[in-house]
Amino acid sequence: MENLKLNHARKIVFLTGAGISQESGIKTFRDSNGLWENHSVQEVATPEAFERNPELVQRFYDLRRLQLKEVEPNGAHKAIGLLSQRPNYEVTVITQNVDDLHERGGCARVLHMHGELRKIRNVLTAETRSLLEEMPMEMRSEWRPDIVWFGEQIKHGDEIMQVIHEADLFVTVGTSSEVYPAAGLFQVAKSAGATTVELNLEKTAVSDHYCHSFQGKASVTVSAFIQQSLGLA
């Protein structure tokens, strides 16, 4: 990474996935062989699942929402947070994660393309509210997690496209790049002229299409990248 010099970059977009929160103790989708807390995605992260078994789905998200109280941002979240606070950098985090660790790690501009555990949405009015606890029983008939399930449109699509087209540098951290449209965003950035970098524990199906790809734990690679490639102590 020390040979990669990107000191010119000022507008930086990070696309993050479950791997950036793994060292904070939040399970990734892949770590547990494609199961989240022993549920397959189809069982808990689709509108059909919610229709079929709302109680199971609400409980699944209640447990993950409560877990937010027990976890802390790790070095990767904090390194991006510190970079985002530097005056002459414009940093945007586009995250597939539904946790709040980027915000708690110091990032001001976070686009949760797959929604947030801390928010719920009224199924009739689409009104959203903040919720940090289990969903109260009396709300369960009208409120759902404000999460993008498979088959549902992602959030912040227009803003994401705009920030990607303006980026000098697009850095992906901790994603298997198996879920779309998230996995294809780096191609949009690349065709718009950005340098693309993948930081992941292991190679992925798209690693060879990035300008640069480095393997390692996010808490190590993100800080190293910022220090060595952006030339920032």
Ligand code: BV8
């Ligand atoms: C849409 C919220 C259309 C839920 C999530 C066939 C082919 C291609 C695409 C499709 C297809 N069939 C259907 C589709 C579309 C579908 C899709 O992509 N399916 C996949 C499975 C094939 N996509 C959708 O449905 C999307 N919507 O397309 O809408 C549309 C258009 C108009 C109108 C209506 C509809 C919506 C997808 C969003 C689903 N919701 N999350 C929840 O969280 O409960 S996805 C969820 O899973 C996550 O958000 C994340 O995106 C995904 C898991 O991916 P990762 O984050 O990458 O996590 P993963 O565990 O896979 O990988 C972790 C990586 O980290 C690993 O590589 C590991 O090596 C690495 N790692 C681990 N530890 C570390 C580490 N790296 C660094 N350091 C470490 N310590």
